[in-house]
Amino acid sequence: MKKIQILGTGCPKCKTLLANAKVAVQALGVEAQFEKVDKIADIMKFGVMVTPALVVDGVVKSAGKVLSSNDIKKYLR
C-alpha cells in the first residue's frame, strides 16, 4: 500500500498532477491511497517551495513540475 500525497494550493496544475498519478497507479495495478495537501503550512512541512509536488510514502519525489503518468510510474515501483 503506497501513500501518495499531492501538494498544491488548488491550482489547475495540481489537479492535472493528481489525475496523472491516478492513471499511473491504475496502469501499474498497485494499491495506493491518495491525499491532497492544500494548506500552505502543511506544504511547508515537506520543505517544498514550488507546487505542485508529488510525495510518495512521505518522501518528496518532485516539486514544481506536472509529471506525466509515465514519469510518475518510475516513482511508484
Added chain:
Amino acid sequence: MDDEQNNIRLPVLLKYLAAGVAGLAVWWSVYRSLASVAAWFAYSLCGLAKGTHLGATVEFFVFESPEVLMLLALVVFGVGIVRSFFTPERTRRILSGKSEAAGNILAALLGIVTPFCSCSAVPLFIGFVTTGVPLGVTFSFLVSSPMVNEVALVLLFGLFGWKVAAIYLGTGLAIAILSGWVIGRLRMERYVEDWVFQAQVGDAGPEAELDWPARVRLGIDSVRDIVGRVWLYVLIGIGVGAGIHGYVPENFMASIMGKGAWWSVPLAVLIGVPMYSNVAGIIPIVQALLGKGAALGTVLAFMMAVIALSLPEAIILLKVLKPRLLAVFFGVVALGIMAVGYLFNAIM
C-alpha cells in the same frame, strides 16, 4: 569509472549537439525569409495595394505573428534548459545568510534564471524568510523574477535591437536590487504575518541530478506549456498592434504618450500595475505604440508595470504580508518603474 561514464555520455551529448545545430540552422533560414513571405502574401497573393491601411495591417500581422512565435519558441526552449540547472531550492541555499547589499544583487540575478510562477509566491516567500534569507533580499528576488522576463528580453531584442533589450535588462535588475534594498533598510520584518515565522519548514532532501535527455525534455515541455498557453494572446496582441500600425496616424501617440506629456509616465504605471497580461501579448502593442511616436521611457514603464506587479499577485501575497508591507512593496517598485520611464524619456 569516471572515464567509462564519460565514454558512454559523450556520443549522446554529441548527438544532441548536432541535432541542436541542425535545428537552429533550419530555424534561422525560415526566420530570415519571413519578411519577404509576408510582403508577397499581402501584396501579391491578396492583391492589396502598397501604402494602404489594409495592406500595411495585413503585412504587419502576417510578418509579426510567425516572427514572434518563432522567437518565443526558441527562447522558451533555451531558458527551459538553463532553468533545469537552477531550482528554487538551490537558489534558497545560495541566498541563505547572505549579507544585504551582495544578497540583493545575487537575488536579482538568480530571479532571472530560477523557474518560478506567481502561484508559488507564498510558499517560496515562507521558504526563503524562514531559512535565513533576509527580507529585503527575498523581495529583490520576488521583484526580479517576473520583471526581468526572459520572454520580454528576447522579444525586445528581436523587435527593437540590443540597445532596448539591454536597457530593459539593466533597469529591471536595478529596480529589483534597489527596491529590495530599500525594503530591507526599512526594517519591515514585523509587517510579515506572524504565522509565517512559526511555520515549520521541513527539508525536502537531496534533489535528483538530471541528465541531458531529461533537460532537453524539460525544454520541450516548457515550449509546449508556455507557447501553448500564450499563442492566442500573442496573436491578439499582434492584431491590436497591426490595427494601430495600419490605421492610427503617424505621431498620433506623440501628444498622449510622447516626451512632452510629463504626466504620461505616472499614468502609464498607474494603468499598468493592476493589469495582468502575458509579456508576449503586451510587446506587440508596445512596438506599435513606439512606432506611432510614443516615448520609449513611457512605453517601457507601462510594460514593466504590467508584468512586474498585478492585482492577483497582491491578493496572493496578502496571505503572508500585512497590508502596510504590501503597499510599501508595490509603492517602491512602482516608483522605481516611474524613475526608469522619466530617465529614458530624458536621455533618448
